[in-house]
Amino acid sequence: MTNTIQRKALEATMSASAKGFTAVITAETLDRDGEVLIPQGMNSVDFDRNPVLFWNHDYSQPVGKCVSLKRGDRSIAGEFIFARKPDGYSGEFFPEVAAALVGQGIVRAVSVGYVPESGGTRRATDIDRKKYGDEVQTIFSRWKLLEVSLAPMQANPDALITAIKKGIVSPVAAKQFFGIVMPKRTIVTIEIPAPSTHVKSAPINIADTVRREIARARGSIYI
Numbered sequence: 001m002t003n004t005i006q007r008k009a010l011e012a013t014m015s016a017s018a019k020g021f022t023a024v025i026t027a028e029t030l031d032r033d034g035e036v037l038i039p040q041g042m043n044s045v046d047f048d049r050n051p052v053l054f055w056n057h058d059y060s061q062p063v064g065k066c067v068s069l070k071r072g073d074r075s076i077a078g079e080f081i082f083a084r085k086p087d088g089y090s091g092e093f094f095p096e097v098a099a100a101l102v103g104q105g106i107v108r109a110v111s112v113g114y115v116p117e118s119g120g121t122r123r124a125t126d127i128d129r130k131k132y133g134d135e136v137q138t139i140f141s142r143w144k145l146l147e148v149s150l151a152p153m154q155a156n157p158d159a160l161i162t163a164i165k166k167g168i169v170s171p172v173a174a175k176q177f178f179g180i181v182m183p184k185r186t187i188v189t190i191e192i193p194a195p196s197t198h199v200k201s202a203p204i205n206i207a208d209t210v211r212r213e214i215a216r217a218r219g220s221i222y223i
Contacts, residue, residue: 003115004115005113005114005115005146006113006114006115006116007057007111007112007113007114008026008031008035008037008111008112008114009109009110009111009151010024010025010026010027010031010109010110010111010112011108011109011151014102014105014108014109014110016102016103019081019082020064020067020079020080020081020082020099021079021080021102021103022077022078022079022080023077023078023080023110024075024076024077024078024110025069025076025077025078025110025112025148026039026042026075026076026112027039027074027075027076028074028075029074029132030132030133030135030136033137033138034124034135034136034137034138035136035137035138035139035140036128036132036136036138036139036140037112037114037140037143038139038140038141038142038143039071039072039073039074039075039076040071040073041117041120041140041141041142041143042071042076042114042143042144042145043117043142043143043144043145044069044144044145045144046144046145046146047066047145047146047147047148048069051065051066051067051148052064052065052066052147053065053066053080053082053148053149053150054147054148054149054150055094055098055149055150055152056111056149056150056151056152057111057113057147057149058149059147061094062083062095063082063083063094063095063098063099063150064080064081064082064083064095064098065080065081065083066078066079066080066148067079067080067081078110078148080148082095082096082098082099083095092170092172092173094173097169097173098150100169101152101169102150107150107151107152109150109151110148110149110150110151111148111149111150111151112145112147112148112149113145113146113147113148113149114140114143114144114145114146115143115144115146116140116142116143116144117142117143117144118142119142120140120141120142120143121138121139121140121141122138122139122141123137123138123139124136124137124138124139
């Protein structure tokens with residue numbers, strides 16, 4: 001058995017609520033590494049003692065906690081709530097930023113940190129390949145859940161920038177938590193000259209003017 005923590009991210013439908021969200025944290029499906037975590041083989045005893053929800057497996061960045069885990073036949077769903085800002089707290093509160101990103105569907109994946117338990121790892125058999133596909137390599141039938149994180153690496157960076165532009169994430173939070181510096185708006189003043197009040201007249205035809213004046217003097221009409 002290895003004690004090295006392993007991680008698996010799962011992009012799934014996350015249902016946001018007033019205080020948090022629910023999401024499938026693992027399912028009996030083949031991942032990109034050719035591995036399968038069997039949901040019924042999960043040991044969550046250690047996790048249940050301190051069910052903290054982290055941001056991208058950063059243990060210095062807790063954003064909430066898991067309040068329930070529901071085991072299904074082929075998946076495990078978790079219900080999570082975000083941490084509330086303490087009274088008197090000033091400045092950007094990162095759990096609120098994380099909640100906004102989840103609520104807007106920008107961050108839509110979770111990742112589990114786990115270690116395989118003794119006797120819980122096997123190479124894929126012919127039966128496994130028939131069940132999960134020819135790409136399957138390893139089956140984890142017994143494993144210990146250690147932590148759950150939001151997985152921002154699955155997020156669309158363009159969507160994150162859009163969230164900043166819409167004010168869902170403030171520029172201060174974008175710089176502080178994501179290292180994104182939005183360019184400052186530059187106001188360019190263009191001076192437009194006022195229209196001229198001078199009316200351009202048509203060229204004067206001297207001959208016509210003379211003929212018109214003669215006709216007027218004679219009492220005739222000049223056309």
